[in-house]
Each structure stands twice: as C-alpha cells, then as structure tokens.
Amino acid sequence: MSNYHIKHLEEYYQVYRKSVRNPEAFWEEIAEEHFVWRKRWDNVLSWDFKKPEIKWFEGAKLNITENCLDRHLPTRGDKTAIIFEPNDPKEEALHITYRELHERVCRMANVLLGHGVKKGDRVCIYLPMIPELSVALLACARIGAIHSVVFAGFSSHALATRINDSDCKIVITSDGSFRGSKSIDLKGIVDKALEGCPGVANVLVAKRTNAKIDMLKGRDKWLQPLLDEAYADCVAEIMDAEDPLFILYTSGSTGTPKGMVHTTAGYMVYSAYTFKNVFQYTENDVYWCTADIGWITGHSYIVYGPLANGATTLMFEGVPSYPDYGRFWDVVEKHKVNQFYTAPTAIRALAKENLDYVEKHDLSSLKVLGSVGEPINEEAWHWYNNNVGKKNSPIVDTWWQTETGGIMITPIPYVTPTTPTYATLPFIGIQPALMDENGQEIKGNQVDGRLCIKFPWPSISRTIWGNHDRYRDTYFSAYENMYFTGDGALRDAVGYYRITGRVDDVIIVSGHNLGTAPIEDSINEHPAVAESAIVGFPHDVKGNALYGYVILKETGESRDRENLRKEINQQITEHVGPIAKLDKIQFVSGLPKTRSGKIMRRILRKIASNDTSNLGDTSTLLNPEVVQEIMDNAL
Ligand code: PRX
Numbered sequence: 320m321s322n323y324h325i326k327h328l329e330e331y332y333q334v335y336r337k338s339v340r341n342p343e344a345f346w347e348e349i350a351e352e353h354f355v356w357r358k359r360w361d362n363v364l365s366w367d368f369k370k371p372e373i374k375w376f377e378g379a380k381l382n383i384t385e386n387c388l389d390r391h392l393p394t395r396g397d398k399t400a401i402i403f404e405p406n407d408p409k410e411e412a413l414h415i416t417y418r419e420l421h422e423r424v425c426r427m428a429n430v431l432l433g434h435g436v437k438k439g440d441r442v443c444i445y446l447p448m449i450p451e452l453s454v455a456l457l458a459c460a461r462i463g464a465i466h467s468v469v470f471a472g473f474s475s476h477a478l479a480t481r482i483n484d485s486d487c488k489i490v491i492t493s494d495g496s497f498r499g500s501k502s503i504d505l506k507g508i509v510d511k512a513l514e515g516c517p518g519v520a521n522v523l524v525a526k527r528t529n530a531k532i533d534m535l536k537g538r539d540k541w542l543q544p545l546l547d548e549a550y551a552d553c554v555a556e557i558m559d560a561e562d563p564l565f566i567l568y569t570s571g572s573t574g575t576p577k578g579m580v581h582t583t584a585g586y587m588v589y590s591a592y593t594f595k596n597v598f599q600y601t602e603n604d605v606y607w608c609t610a611d612i613g614w615i616t617g618h619s620y621i622v623y624g625p626l627a628n629g630a631t632t633l634m635f636e637g638v639p640s641y642p643d644y645g646r647f648w649d650v651v652e653k654h655k656v657n658q659f660y661t662a663p664t665a666i667r668a669l670a671k672e673n674l675d676y677v678e679k680h681d682l683s684s685l686k687v688l689g690s691v692g693e694p695i696n697e698e699a700w701h702w703y704n705n706n707v708g709k710k711n712s713p714i715v716d717t718w719w720q721t722e723t724g725g726i727m728i729t730p731i732p733y734v735t736p737t738t739p740t741y742a743t744l745p746f747i748g749i750q751p752a753l754m755d756e757n758g759q760e761i762k763g764n765q766v767d768g769r770l771c772i773k774f775p776w777p778s779i780s781r782t783i784w785g786n787h788d789r790y791r792d793t794y795f796s797a798y799e800n801m802y803f804t805g806d807g808a809l810r811d812a813v814g815y816y817r818i819t820g821r822v823d824d825v826i827i828v829s830g831h832n833l834g835t836a837p838i839e840d841s842i843n844e845h846p847a848v849a850e851s852a853i854v855g856f857p858h859d860v861k862g863n864a865l866y867g868y869v870i871l872k873e874t875g876e877s878r879d880r881e882n883l884r885k886e887i888n889q890q891i892t893e894h895v896g897p898i899a900k901l902d903k904i905q906f907v908s909g910l911p912k913t914r915s916g917k918i919m920r921r922i923l924r925k926i927a928s929n930d931t932s933n934l935g936d937t938s939t940l941l942n943p944e945v946v947q948e949i950m951d952n953a954l
Contacts, residue, residue: 324599331734331744338748339774345748346375346777350588354627355390356381357557360584366775368802371795373775374561375585382555383564383587384461387626388421389555399631402605403450404650406497406637412654415450417629420457423450423546425553427458430545434521436489438463438556441566443487443519445469445478445509447496448636451525451542452612453622455491460564463556467566467578470613471496471503473896475511477576477837482516485566485578485784489521491542495528499641506532513538560584566784567615569721570825570834571793578784579721585777586619587627589725593746594624597715598687599732604657607633608689609647609665614831615721616691619778620660624725639665645676648707652680659707660689660717662830663699667860670702677706687732688714692830693862694818700739718742718818720804721832722794724778727751728816741815750774753810754798767809769822771801824920826855828863831898835920838901841894842867842887847875852910852918853901856927864902866927868949871906880906903927903954909945911937922946926953 325331338345343363350360361378391398396418403413415423436442442464446452452468459466469481482490490513496503506524510533513519522539524532534541558564564583568576600606606625610616612634625632633654639647647669651659669676688708690700695716704714713732719725727749728742735743745751753761753768761768772779779802783790797803807819821827824835835853842851849870855863869887871878888900911919922934931950937943 325596325731325734328734328736331731331747334747335745339750342748342774346588349592350376350584353591354381354386354588360560364775368775368795368800371791373779373781375582375775375777376560376588379560379584380557381560381584381587382461382558383583383623383627384424384457385555386587386591387457387623388417388424391417391629392421395629398629400626401450401453402631402633402654404633404635404637404654406499406641408642408646408649413450420454422551423454424457424461425551426546426549427451427454428461428553429549430523430542431458431464431489432462432553433545433549434489434523436462436464438558439562440464440489441467441485441487443467443469443478443482443485443490445471445490445492445505446525447471447493447498447505447527448611448634449493449525449527450634451491451493453634456565456612456618456622457626461553461555463558463562465563465565467568468613468618469568470611471505472611472613472898474893475508476841476894477896478508479512479515480575481568481578482512482519484568484575486518487516488518489523490519491523491525493525493527494532495530497528497636499638502528502530504530504532506530510535558583561781563781565618567618567721569615570832570837573824573834573836574789575837576834577786577789577793579780580782580784581724581778582781585779586724587623589776589778590619590624591627593725594620594630595628596731596747597717597726597729598658598660598689600625600628600630600658602629604686605631605633605654605684606658606660607635607650607654607656608660609635609639610660610662610691615724616660619725639669643676644669644672645680648677648680648682651682651685655684657684658687658689659685660691662692663690663695664693664829664861666690666695666699666703667862670699671860674706682707682709685712688712690714690716691719693827694820695740697739704739713737716740716742718806718816722780723776724780725776727772727776728818738815741811741817743815745816748776751808751816752801753808754801754803758798764810764812764814767807767819769797770804770806770808770816770818771798772804773801775802826853826863826865828855828865828898829861833865833895833899837895838865838891838899841891842869844894845883845887845890847871847878847883848887849875850910852920852923854920854924854927856903856924856929858902865899866923866954867901867904868907868910868923869904870909905949905952905954907945907949907952909942909948911943911946911949912941913939914941923949926950929953
C-alpha cells in the first residue's frame, strides 16, 4: 500500500464523509490503488441486511497470498516479513524474509495438495505461535482451502466440535507447545479429539518440543520431511472475491460456537487498509501484536493486514511473565518495536508488578500503542500511557469483533485526540448507530444504547458456517436493517464512543469471549450436578471472572464441596479449556427463574458482583425465596 497516512483531524473528517457519502466509490478507489487483482470486479457492493446477503467486489478474481507475498518479492524480497521470538529468550529469534516466507508457504501448499486438499476444503490448524502457524494459514489461502484455526488452548472436546462442525479433512498440529516454563502435549489433545472425528484423514505434525508422541500409522505424518521434499513454488489458485478465506469460531450467548465465515477480497481490503491507518505503519517499522493467531486479532493484525502492507510483523511464542514480568519490554527493546498492540488484561497483569520491569528497558522505539479485546479501564490506560508510552505514544483503543474482521471504532494515532476508556471515532467507512429498546435509533450526543452498524463494510463476516438462519437471527433480527453487535455503548458530547460491554450472555474473560452455554453444559455433565448457571463478575486483572451457581443432585449433597469444585473445574478444562475455569462456585438449592422458566441472570450477576442494594424488579420470579438464600451464602 502507498505510504500516505491521514495527517490531521480535519482530514479524517473529510475522508470519513467521503467514505459514507459514497461508499462504493470510496472502497473502489482503495481496492484499485493498493492491491493486485487477476480480474477487476463487475460490481463494488450489493447488499441486503434482511436476507442477509453482502457481496463486495463481486466478479473480481485474486489470490490474497499474491497480495501478501508475491507482489513484494521484487522490492521487499530480502525484507523481514516475520520475526519469530521464541518462548525461551535464550533460543535465537528468527528473521524470515518475504522471499523465504513465499517459499515456505509454497512448500506447505504443495504438501496440502499432495494430501488431496482442494479448493474449498476445510483445514483445521491447531498450532502454537510458531512460524508454521502463519505459513499454514497462507498455504491454505494459496490453494483456496478454507482454514479454520482453533486456539491451541482449547480442549480436545472443543477442538472436536469445531473440526466436525466444518468437516475438516486434515489437521495441522505440532508435537507440543511451550508456554513459559510449561510444555503442553498438543498432539495428545488432537489424538483424543480425533476419536470423535471420523472425517479427518490426515494429521500433519510440526516438531517443536521434541516430546515423545504417538503417531498413528497412515494418518499422522511429520511435517518437516514433507516440506523438505516439496517443490518450492506453487501456482496460486485464482479465487472469486466472495470465496471463503477462513472460518473462525466465536462464542455465542447460546448453543454451539459460531463458525464465522470471512471471504477473500473484502477481508483483504479492510484488514490491510485499517492496519496501515490505525498503526500508521511506515516502511521500516517493526510491528508487534501480542495476540494469538487463534483469535481474529492474530488473523487480521499479525498475518493478513501487516503482510498485505509488506510490513515486518513479530510473532511471539511465549507469555508476558516468562522468564519474568519484563519479557514484553525485553522483546520491544531487542527488536526495536515501533507499534505494540496488546490486550487490557495483559496491561493490568503487568501493572501489578514492580515498575522496574518496565523502566530498565529502552522503549524509545515505540510510536503507537494499541489495546483490544475488552474495555480498557482508566487505571490501566494511564499506566500504559505513562510507563510504556512515556506519554509520547498515542494509545489506540480499538473496538471490533471476530464478526467484523477488522477494527471498527478507534482513534487514528497522532490525529484523534484520545480520552481514556473511549474507543473514540468510527473508522473510515463505518456507520455506527445507537438503538433504544423500542428499536429506534438514538440520535444526538450524550446518549447511550445498543451498538449497531447501519451499512456494510468490506470485511463483515458473510454467514455462520452451515447455519445462515442463525447468522440472520443473531445479527440482523434485533433491529431492522442493522447489524447488531451485542455490545452497549455511549456517545459523549463530542461524538466519541465508549464501549460499555456485552448486553447478552457472552462474558469476556481476559479478553476471551466465552459463551455461558457450553460451560454450563460441561458443568451439568458432572454426575453430581443437577443444574447450573454462570455469570461474570469484575476481576482486577481478567476484567471479568466466572462465578458459577450449582444445584446438586440429591446424590451429590453428601459430597465434599472442595472436591466437587475441583472436579467441576476439571470437567470445564476438559470440555472447553482452562480459560473457562470458574473462580467461584456456590452451591445453591435453586436458581431464580421467571414463570417461563428462564434463569434471571441479572440477579445472579448482581449477587456475584456484590451489588445487591437494588436487585430491580423481581415480581416475575417463580421462586423469589431462593434469592435471599443465594445472597446469604454468596462467596
Ligand atoms: O464486547 C466487545 C469486546 O470484545 C468483543 C469481541 O470479541 P472477539 O470477537 O473475541 O474479538 C476480540 C478482538 C477483536 C466485542 O463485542 N471488545 C473488543 N474490543 C474492545 C471491546 N470492548 C471494549 N473496548 C474494546 N476496544
């Protein structure tokens, strides 16, 4: 992409106005100027939020890897595309150039082709943050296969559900993963998952920890020898603009995880354009996003957005606390990182530690700091601003979602004056609206409501894999002709947005989206449990933590409560993953329910948050007496 950035606020407003007055003309110009196409589009946009159906750049032909790799080779072939910083700082970092990355991607693409993977097939990727992960994404894109990355912290049960939902025929994994001082048996998790996945024909295994693992004859193969033998070039599959690029699962308030489908051209245009402007990336910068590629942040802002801009993007395998709490700042100093993008939960965890961990490092390379994944509280914002940015690096508090594919509300650094806890202004082309409970748009400033988006943007997800009705019901049925985000927000006197949090039953723990349903299902499978409900409550590092209310069966009543708590958390770890463990478990005799049988979570949330002065209207409760009992025994 060209190196021009928006330079001042008036210019932002001008470009913004242009982008919403005539979105088609605006995005057409961006698409033309910044990308390579095999064939031009016939139509920039067609959309109907009722069906819903959204198509960008229809008729265009392209391959996203030609935009992320091939086109950079003449001018940036020897430039570092990926810096790999390993878990153990004693192990040397790798600098992978664009030419090397191109070769690695082609080899991996040929290995996939050799295993019968064709355009449109789904490939499950369950890998730690090692170079093979980025390579695997791009290799799928090279041949038109649809990748489905599953975060390598999910359990075998969660992995199996995702593999089966999208019918993946092949899994790419590793022998294990390093996380700080621990090493995790990833292959063992895959083996267990595959007991319930008859559709998977092959498992390709990258070597990372050298742990002794079982290899199933005929199914499992070591990846490296196959890559070594593979041809180092691979013709890119020519894709339609609207061909799916990937599926990424996200939690819903009910039911199974939703496989959000992102398509090729619109996703490419929006992730690349936002990357360039939100981080103000210039040619020789080193950019680092600490997210895992298992989440959308990693897809859009470690892999696709940066590489489409010919940027140098850093992949970090480790954790912020290993070997000590200075690791992030050590990496920033070592690689002279210019843009640093992380989550509030990491900031809060590091802010609790001795300031020496920050101060002993030279952080003068930093130009832009980013935050994503959950609301950033004021204290964390100031700590980040004062101690990491030394009040010299603007903080971009970026609001967006798996479903939006790219950043939606954000300051533009050095352009938008920032206010702690405010994501500030809509990005170019984004038309937010706040809605009231009667479905009316709330106009004007100093108002709050439910956050919707009125008009499509190029990287909006197009459907839920295999369930278009659920896509419509979840996002397009609450408000007519609007995409509903599930978040609440307020708009202040100058038109800045502040995201106030989820308005549904999704709980964000350490920046991870957790739906209540799969966690409750796993608790309920415990033989001693009759029923359960979980809610979030404020936590000073995680943002929210989980509080479970559990009704025991008669047979469970005599059991030791502490053991039961451990077993319930073990059960959750196995079914969902350790990120979904409960901080508090209260055993109760009943749950507050409405006459229609719905659990009144509002009350449980207040009790868990120790905020019981006003429980609101409880007149519709079937069993109001249980509320007092729960309050009396709250943890
Ligand atoms: O509630 C919002 C919160 O994270 C949700 C989206 O989660 P996910 O799909 O996992 O994507 C996270 C990374 C893009 C949103 O609905 N969220 C995300 N960013 C912010 C945020 N809440 C407040 N401020 C943010 N900057």
